Amino acid sequence: MPDSTSSAPPGRPADTSSDHPAEASSDSGGVSRRSFIQTLGVSAAAGAWARREQAAAARPDADDPDADDLETFGPGAQHITLSVNGQPLRTQVEPQTTLMEALRWHLELTGTKECCDRGACGACSVLVDGRLINSCMMLAADARDAEVMTIEGFAGDNGDLTAVQEAFIKHDALQCGYCTPGLIVATHALLARHHQPTLDQIKAGLSGNLCRCGAYTNIFNAVLDASGQSPIADPNNGGV
Amino acid sequence: MADETTHLPTHMPIENRPRNISRSVNDHTSRLDGVAKVTGRAAYTRDRYLDNQLFAGFIRCPWGQARLESFDRERALEVDGVVEVELQGRSGEYHGDIVGHIVAESKPALRRAMNALGATWRRRPSLTRLEDDMDDPPDVNAATRDLLSEAEHVFEATYTTPVQTHACLETHVLVVDHDGERATVYASTQGTSVVNEQVAEPLDLPQSKYEVVCEYVGGGFGSKFPIGREGQLAASIAAKYKRPVMCDLDRAEEHLDTGNRPSSRSTVRIGVNEDGTILGGRIHTWGGTGVVQRGGGVRFPSGRFDFGEIQKSHHDVSFNGGAPRPMRAPGHPQGAFAEELMVDEIAELVGVDPVEYRKRLDTSDARREMYDLGAELIGWNQREATGEQRRAIRRGFGVGSTTWGPNRSNAECEVVIHQDGSVEARTGTQDIGTGQKTIMGVLAAEHLGVPLRNVEVRIGRSTLPAGPPSGGSVTAPGTSPAMIDAAHDARRQLLDAIAEQEDLNADDLRLEGGNVYRGDERILEWSRAVRRMRNDRITGRGRSTGRDDPHWGEGHSDGVQFVSLSVDVETGMIRVDKVIAIQSCGRVVARKTAESQIIGGVIQGLSFALYEEKLLDRWTGAMVNPDLEMYKILGSRDMPHIVPVLWDKGQSGVRSLGEPPVIPTAGAVAGAVFNALGRPVRDLPLTPDKVLAALDSQGGDA
Numbered sequence: 006m007p008d009s010t011s012s013a014p015p016g017r018p019a020d021t022s023s024d025h026p027a028e029a030s031s032d033s034g035g036v037s038r039r040s041f042i043q044t045l046g047v048s049a050a051a052g053a054w055a056r057r058e059q060a061a062a063a064r065p066d067a068d069d070p071d072a073d074d075l076e077t078f079g080p081g082a083q084h085i086t087l088s089v090n091g092q093p094l095r096t097q098v099e100p101q102t103t104l105m106e107a108l109r110w111h112l113e114l115t116g117t118k119e120c121c122d123r124g125a126c127g128a129c130s131v132l133v134d135g136r137l138i139n140s141c142m143m144l145a146a147d148a149r150d151a152e153v154m155t156i157e158g159f160a161g162d163n164g165d166l167t168a169v170q171e172a173f174i175k176h177d178a179l180q181c182g183y184c185t186p187g188l189i190v191a192t193h194a195l196l197a198r199h200h201q202p203t204l205d206q207i208k209a210g211l212s213g214n215l216c217r218c219g220a221y222t223n224i225f226n227a228v229l230d231a232s233g234q235s236p237i238a239d240p241n242n243g244g245v
Numbered sequence: 246m247a248d249e250t251t252h253l254p255t256h257m258p259i260e261n262r263p264r265n266i267s268r269s270v271n272d273h274t275s276r277l278d279g280v281a282k283v284t285g286r287a288a289y290t291r292d293r294y295l296d297n298q299l300f301a302g303f304i305r306c307p308w309g310q311a312r313l314e315s316f317d318r319e320r321a322l323e324v325d326g327v328v329e330v331e332l333q334g335r336s337g338e339y340h341g342d343i344v345g346h347i348v349a350e351s352k353p354a355l356r357r358a359m360n361a362l363g364a365t366w367r368r369r370p371s372l373t374r375l376e377d378d379m380d381d382p383p384d385v386n387a388a389t390r391d392l393l394s395e396a397e398h399v400f401e402a403t404y405t406t407p408v409q410t411h412a413c414l415e416t417h418v419l420v421v422d423h424d425g426e427r428a429t430v431y432a433s434t435q436g437t438s439v440v441n442e443q444v445a446e447p448l449d450l451p452q453s454k455y456e457v458v459c460e461y462v463g464g465g466f467g468s469k470f471p472i473g474r475e476g477q478l479a480a481s482i483a484a485k486y487k488r489p490v491m492c493d494l495d496r497a498e499e500h501l502d503t504g505n506r507p508s509s510r511s512t513v514r515i516g517v518n519e520d521g522t523i524l525g526g527r528i529h530t531w532g533g534t535g536v537v538q539r540g541g542g543v544r545f546p547s548g549r550f551d552f553g554e555i556q557k558s559h560h561d562v563s564f565n566g567g568a569p570r571p572m573r574a575p576g577h578p579q580g581a582f583a584e585e586l587m588v589d590e591i592a593e594l595v596g597v598d599p600v601e602y603r604k605r606l607d608t609s610d611a612r613r614e615m616y617d618l619g620a621e622l623i624g625w626n627q628r629e630a631t632g633e634q635r636r637a638i639r640r641g642f643g644v645g646s647t648t649w650g651p652n653r654s655n656a657e658c659e660v661v662i663h664q665d666g667s668v669e670a671r672t673g674t675q676d677i678g679t680g681q682k683t684i685m686g687v688l689a690a691e692h693l694g695v696p697l698r699n700v701e702v703r704i705g706r707s708t709l710p711a712g713p714p715s716g717g718s719v720t721a722p723g724t725s726p727a728m729i730d731a732a733h734d735a736r737r738q739l740l741d742a743i744a745e746q747e748d749l750n751a752d753d754l755r756l757e758g759g760n761v762y763r764g765d766e767r768i769l770e771w772s773r774a775v776r777r778m779r780n781d782r783i784t785g786r787g788r789s790t791g792r793d794d795p796h797w798g799e800g801h802s803d804g805v806q807f808v809s810l811s812v813d814v815e816t817g818m819i820r821v822d823k824v825i826a827i828q829s830c831g832r833v834v835a836r837k838t839a840e841s842q843i844i845g846g847v848i849q850g851l852s853f854a855l856y857e858e859k860l861l862d863r864w865t866g867a868m869v870n871p872d873l874e875m876y877k878i879l880g881s882r883d884m885p886h887i888v889p890v891l892w893d894k895g896q897s898g899v900r901s902l903g904e905p906p907v908i909p910t911a912g913a914v915a916g917a918v919f920n921a922l923g924r925p926v927r928d929l930p931l932t933p934d935k936v937l938a939a940l941d942s943q944g945g946d947a
Contacts, residue, residue, distance in 0.1 A: 099353055110352070115292035116285020118463075120414050121496045125873040128414060156285035166283065174279035177837040180845055181678030182282030183414040183463030189283055208881045215873060217414050217464050218678050219848030220841060221884045237886065 078146050085149050089114065090158030098145045104138070105129040107145035108155060116156035116186045127214030130187035130194075131155050137194035139213070156186035159193065169193055172231035173224070180218035188214045192228050201232050274835045277683045277702055278461070278676065287461045290433040293420040295489040299328060301478050302355045302492070304345035304362065305501070306337020309371025309565040309866010313337070313344055313364060321347065321362040326354030328486070330362065337366075338536045339565045340867045341501025343474055348482055348490070371565035371866030375508055375533030379562045382512060382529035389514075389556045392525050396516025399526075400591050403513075404583035406911075406929040407858035408533065409506040410499070411572055412878055415463020417503045418493035419476040423448065423483035428455035432476065435465035435677045436714030441707040443472045447480035457707035462677040466849075467571035468504040469677075470714055497871035504570025505859060507541040508533030509579035513587055515552070521595040521602060525554030530580070532559065535566035545580030549646050550588065550606040565866045566859075571716065573846070574904035577647075578853055578911055582929060585645045585912025589919055593631050599916060600625060600644055612646055615805040615827045615892065619644065622825045622888065623807035632923020639812050641921030645909025647828075649802040649901045653790070654723030657710035660689050660735040660785040666775045668693065668700045670728060674712030674720055675705045679903055680838025684721050685728055687834050692732035693785075694756030695771065710786075718802075718901030725834065725899040726796035727789035735785025743769065743777045798898015802905045804828035806847065808913040810885075812921045814940055817933025819918060821851055821885040824910070829892040831900030836891065843889035843906045850910025852879035855930050 079100030086095045089112065096111040105122075108114040108131070117140055120128035124142040131140045132154040159167050169192045172178070179185040188211060195202060195210035202210060207228045216224070226236040281287040306313075313335045321330045332345035347362075349355040372378050385393070393399050413433075419440075420431040428448055432440045434457075441457045448455060462469065472480070479492035494503065510533075515526035532541015541561040546552055592602040600620050604613050620626075628642040661669040670689035676682040682702045690697040703709060713723050736756050743761060744751035747768070755762050759771035769777075789796075807825040812818070826843050833839045856877040860869045870876040889906075911929060919925045924939040 101353070106352070109292070110294060113294065114285075115288065115294070118289075118414070119291060120416075121873040123496070123872060123874070126414065160284045166280070170280075170283040173283045174275045177276055177279075177841045179276070179279065179282050179678075180680075180841055181414070181462060181464045182278070182287055183289065185282045186285040208884065211881045215414070215878060215880055217412055217466075217849075217878065218841075219845030219879075221848065221879075221881050222844045222887050223841060224881070225884070 085146060087112070087145065087148055087153060088151070089153045090155060091152075100144070100146060102145045103141050104131065104143045104145045104148050104153070105140035108140060114155050114157050118183055118186060120183070125215070126184070127191060128184055128187040130190040130214065132190060132194060135197065137191055156190055159189065167193070169196070169227070169231045172227040176223045176227040176230060176236070178220050178223040178227040180220050184214060184216045188216070188224060192231070195228070196232055201234055202228065204229070204237065274683060274687055274697065274837065276680060276838055277686050282461075289415050289461045289463050290420055290431045290459070291415050291418045291463070291493050293431045293491065295420065295422055298420075298489040298491055299348055299350065299482060299486060300352050300355050300491050301346055301348045301482050302359070303343045303474065303478070303498070304332065304347065304359070304364065305498070306340060306342040306344060307366060307867060308337070308368045309340055309373060309861060310369040311337050311366040312369065314367050316362050316364040318362065321358040324349075324354060324358045324361050326350035327358045329482070330358060339567055340861070341498060341567055342536075343502070346478055368865060373566070373861035373863055373866055374564060375510060375531050375562040377564055379510070379531050380560055382527070383558050385514070385527050386556055388554065389525065389527050392554060393514060393516045396524050397519045398517045398594060400515045400517055400587070400594060401513065402587060402590065402925075402927060404511045404586060404927045406509045406579040406582055408508045408566065409572065409853055409857045410859050410876065411464070411466040411468040411504060411570075412873070412876065413464035413466065413468060413499065413503075416494040416496065416499040417469065417473055417475050418491065419472065419479040420489065420491045421448070421479045421483035422489040423487055425487040426454065428483065430455055430457045430480065432457055432459050432472065433462050434459050434469045434472075435462060435467075435675060435716060436470040437673055437675050437705055437707055438711060439470050439714050440472050440476065444476060444480050447477045447484065449484045459675045459705040462675060465677045465715065466573045467575065467716065470571070470716060473503070496873065500859065500871040500876060501868055502567045504572070505535070505567060506572035506575070506579070507535070507569040509541070509543045509583075511543060511545050511580070511583040513583070515587070515591065517591055517595060519595060521592075521597050521605065523551070523553050523591070523606070525552060527556045529557075530559045532561045533566070534561045534563055535568045536563055537568040538563040540569045540575075542576040543580045543583075544576040545584050547577070547580055547584055547648070549608060549612070549648055550584070550603070551608055552606070566861060573849065573907045577904070577908045578850060581645060581647070581908045582854070582911040582915055585909065586915040586919065586925055586927065589643070589916040590925055593919075603644065603646065607646065609648065609803055611803045611829065611895065612805055614894075615803065616644070618890070619805050619807040619825050619827050622890070623809055623823060625807070628920065631920045634921065637813065637815055639814060639921040641810050641812060641917035641919070643808045643810075643913040643915065643917030643920060645806050645911075645913035645916070647804040647806070647905045647908040649718055649905040651722065651801045651900065652717050652719045654713040654717070654719035655711070656713050656724040656727040656789045658685070658712075658724060658727040658731040658787045659710050660693055660728070660731040662693075662735050662739055662775060662778070662783045662785075664775055664778060664781045666699065666771050668695060669703055670700055670731075671703045671709045672712040672724055672728065673704065673707055673709035674724055675715060677715045679715065679720065679842060680835055681715070681720055681724070683838050684834045684899075685724065688725055688728045689732050692729045693736050695759045699759065699771070718903040718905070720903075721834070722831075722899050722901055723789055726794040727787040729796050730787025730789070731785045732787070733785070734787060735783050738783045738785060739774065739778060742779055742783070743774060746777050796898060798831055798896070798900070800829065800831055800896035800898070800900060802828065802830050802901045804905050804909065806906075806909040806913050808910070808917045810914065810917045810921070812918060812936060814922070817936035819855060819914075819931055819936065821855070821914065823885050824851070824887045825890065826887065826906055827890040827892055828902070828906055829894070829896055829900065830902035831893060831896045831898045833891050833893060834899060839891060839902060840889045842902045843891075844887050846904075846906025847887050847910050848879055848884075850907045851883070851885070851914065853929065854911035854914040855879070855883070855932075858930055
């Protein structure tokens with residue numbers, strides 16, 4: 006990747022920025038998600054606070070007095086190590102770099118898709134310490150202490166697919182396929198909570214993942230099948 | 246075998262469906278690129294991060310109409326990693342209009358430069374919808390006036406639909422890798438051949454010196470034919486700096502400036518007699534076409550019904566919004582919404598059941614049969630008379646129809662048998678999620694006579710034999726005859742070579758399941774058969790130009806859809822419960838992907854009916870919902886039970902399937918809402934406020 010070293014020059018007010026050109030050049034002065042994150046990113050105290058909160062939520066040893074909560078991060082790019090799919094991966098990110106950007110731009114794990122870039126569609130879903138996360142809504146730096154699992158981590162080294170992946174193929178639960186990695190990750194998270202989800206639980210559990218081609222019927226059937234249940238009943242056979 | 250037909254409709258889900266007796270339906274084949282897609286290994290254009298890559302992005306107008314007053318180009322150029330900042334214009338005619346571009350070494354640098362530019366704009370008044378600037382319809386002519394004066398009823402109504410955006414999940418993107426001598430163009434496109442044609446000029450290379458690659462596309466729906474400004478910029482910057490360049494749009498840009506389904510307005514005056522006979526009348530439509538005054542046609546009347554003598558006129562109306570592009574069945578869903586709801590309203594006026602009325606008006610015998618099957622599957626006999634319900638939750642039943650003609654498309658295909666026994670099926674089309682790759686593999690394997698696992702399908706490259714763009718639902722119908730011909734040609738060449746070497750008559754030989762038979766006797770297995778060829782490969786070729794092809798077949802794509810739903814009259818919320826979608830598409834090459842096309846069409850139709858609307862602020866002209874949370878598309882919790890029914894009665898050959906299923910859904914939903922409420926909602930999307938307003942419109946809910 007070409008960009009791992011560029012950074013905002015010191016003194017440049019990064020917190021006035023916004024990430025899409027239309028907003029950037031307007032005089033409306035709204036606060037975009039990214040400018041909010043950038044504000045956080047250049048503030049060492051806020052960054053450390055966010056990371057400690059994250060750690061407290063995720064780790065039993067969060068009260069460890071030796072935790073690196075005094076470390077500052079930014080404003081320039083810095084090396085971090087992320088644990089992704091069981092592998093320690095070292096990369097250089099800026100404070101405002103999201104986990105999605107780190108995975109895609111720096112670590113070449115492009116199975117995690119960039120789509121809405123604001124947590125509305127689920128295409129960038131990953132598991133962070135087993136929790137389902139929109140990776141566009143988490144800073145890469147905040148994932149340092151966590152175990153990240155991406156779509157690339159599900160199929161075995163020998164190419165074996167998970168039951169969920171097999172069922173998605175069998176039921177044609179995909180068309181263009183751009184939402185599919187996120188949906189596979191979300192389905193694994195759903196089945197970890199509900200081993201045999203009802204149809205309503207499936208609909209709720211996958212409601213953070215948008216599919217534009219319209220594969221939902223087959224997605225529901227794939228999830229039912231992967232959890233050892235019968236597909237949605239045929240109306241002609243007395244079903245709903 | 247392609248000519249066999251079946252009279253058994255088939256249903257989802259896979260396990261519970263009656264076994265189809267027709268060999269024309271392949272039940273079991275799963276999408277050939279399924280593994281790549283479920284593992285994240287499928288590399289989309291937006292995933293192409295190349296070494297030493299530049300990133301290009303656009304400077305865009307933030308308001309409906311505005312003039313760029315000031316900006317600091319030098320300050321933007323000072324940003325670390327910025328390569329180029331160019332302003333080409335000073336005025337924007339719509340939110341998202343391009344006035345310049347920036348090129349940088351990284352995405353963050355690109356964003357910082359956009360901020361550093363510090364552009365300030367002077368906003369000017371803008372027109373935000375077609376109603377702001379539309380003309381009156383032309384006068385009713387003398388014949389129509391006479392006809393209307395003779396009619397016992399004159400039905401008048403106006404129907405409107407909003408601007409809908411394609412909202413592809415993979416935004417528009419091109420990545421161009423240019424080394425000064427040659428280039429590779431990665432494009433998220435539904436027209437590999439279109440990009441091949443259009444990219445030559447900005448690349449400044451002869452077509453022989455570059456290849457367009459489009460292996461996976463994250464949605465297109467009609468918006469991804471031209472290379473667009475993003476393609477022109479990526480190609481010209483790559484040519485200029487001799488470096489790889491990515492130009493990918495963000496989510497807001499995707500809504501603002503990559504095309505849309507134009508808004509529509511249809512106004513009708515229809516003469517009807519007491520017995521339900523429609524004498525004719527006047528239908529005028531407007532299309533809201535953004536800054537260009539073209540492409541807003543509304544397919545109303547569609548020709549599916551006999552409406553007598555209709556005087557039809559249409560105006561395209563421009564306003565300060567992005568230009569339209571074709572969107573899955575351009576002009577059809579907005580027309581069908583008006584047409585189907587109008588038929589329901591007239592049926593109510595003359596006291597006839599909407600299904601019975603359609604069977605009288607419909608011009609297709611196939612659809613007349615489909616209405617009966619659909620009515621049975623949805624439970625039409627449970628439908629209560631329109632407006633008779635008094636419960637808080639009211640049920641409604643609706644019906645819509647669709648048709649799609651057998652359009653031509655040219656295609657060239659090759660089936661290559663390699664000496665090691667592997668087989669390639671090759672054509673330069675692309676798979677935008679339709680299952681095109683799978684269709685090619687199934688046909689090549691079956692008509693060559695080898696198992697599908699032997700076949701590698703290669704599509705999505707401009708260096709392959711010329712394949713069609715994915716538009717007009719002609720890709721499968723156009724390529725299928727060519728792929729069948731190519732497979733037959735390859736098989737004949739192989740059997741000729743075997744016959745010559747073994748001193749047999751080639752006409753006595755056949756290839757089945759990878760084995761060569763003479764009569765019932767298996768004389769060669771595949772691994773030995775392929776060693777009989779003279780060279781390292783055999784290339785079978787096929788070419789299709791449309792209807793003259795013997796594999797073209799008969800019939801065209803018809804369909805009907807039935808909807809049942811509930812309306813909560815206290816909240817105005819509509820909940821669709823079930824959709825029956827009966828669709829003919831000729832020979833079904835791969836059932837799973839065919840059913841997915843139908844289900845997806847219904848879902849997009851429902852989303853159009855209930856949720857989607859590109860909203861421009863009346864004061865500023867800016868789109869207020871350029872994202873995926875406020876631009877609502879149908880999600881998992883909104884899903885009804887959808888039953889696709891494939892119908893190949895009286896048909897042969899591969900027929901269109903992509904577009905027809907998206908057409909009837911919104912009209913069927915609107916008819917069902919009318920049935921439930923007793924009052925029509927004539928303005929899409931059917932949001933709760935409009936439902937409540939309809940209930941209040943005649944002195945409150947009775």
